[in-house]
Amino acid sequence: MDPTEARSAVHDLLSRMVADRLVVGSAGNASVRIDETTIVVSAGGRAVHHLSPDDHPVVDLATGGATGGLAPTSELALHLAVMRAFPEVGAVVHTHSPYAAGWSVARLDLDFVCNENIGPAGERILVTDPYAPPGTAALAEATVATLRRQPGSRACLLANHGPLAVGPTPEVAYTVAQQVEWIAQVTFVARSVGHVHVIPPADQDAIGTTYGFTVARVTDHR
Numbered sequence: 001m002d003p004t005e006a007r008s009a010v011h012d013l014l015s016r017m018v019a020d021r022l023v024v025g026s027a028g029n030a031s032v033r034i035d036e037t038t039i040v041v042s043a044g045g046r047a048v049h050h051l052s053p054d055d056h057p058v059v060d061l062a063t064g065g066a067t068g069g070l071a072p073t074s075e076l077a078l079h080l081a082v083m084r085a086f087p088e089v090g091a092v093v094h095t096h097s098p099y100a101a102g103w104s105v106a107r108l109d110l111d112f113v114c115n116e117n118i119g120p121a122g123e124r125i126l127v128t129d130p131y132a133p134p135g136t137a138a139l140a141e142a143t144v145a146t147l148r149r150q151p152g153s154r155a156c157l158l159a160n161h162g163p164l165a166v167g168p169t170p171e172v173a174y175t176v177a178q179q180v181e182w183i184a185q186v187t188f189v190a191r192s193v194g195h196v197h198v199i200p201p202a203d204q205d206a207i208g209t210t211y212g213f214t215v216a217r218v219t220d221h222r
């Protein structure tokens, strides 16, 4: 993807987050990979309607140095860490969508309960542990560690904060972010009206076979 295309993609992701009510104000951020050495990260501190695609800086993955545009998001370390750790990831979407954020505050994992779990592709959407404040290297480290606990999964919840979704393309990563919010809402409703029935692992695998993916499972049962 060329830098212009990547900047437009980042801008579209931010615009969609606001339109879909996954964030308020200048919250939420995104990154899109240009190539193996550079990414575009969303500009920080301003609501998307005060930004243009050219405001989103190009960032060197090795050094973290930004060129062009405005200063990067305060979550630069988070985007750099995920992009460095997972070369197959083409885009990272971080929102504060309310139901998923609520589960992150309760620090409860989200189980495989419905068709939308196809997007996150994991047996569970795990919460980062320990808690780390926004914008810190500790949060970046906890996030990578959480995604690694369930290799192949495309989402996690940042404790007391909100969801993070990844994908090979911006479109996929964004859809996963929407699906995480959907799962959180559906699970909340199920808990309110009755018992949450988790789809058994064998049936999760059957769903994976039908839709062409392998269900990621936790490898370190701590």
Ligand SMILES: [Zn+2]
Pocket (backbone or CB within 6 Å): 027, 028, 094, 095, 096, 134, 161, 162
């Ligand atoms: Zn955030």
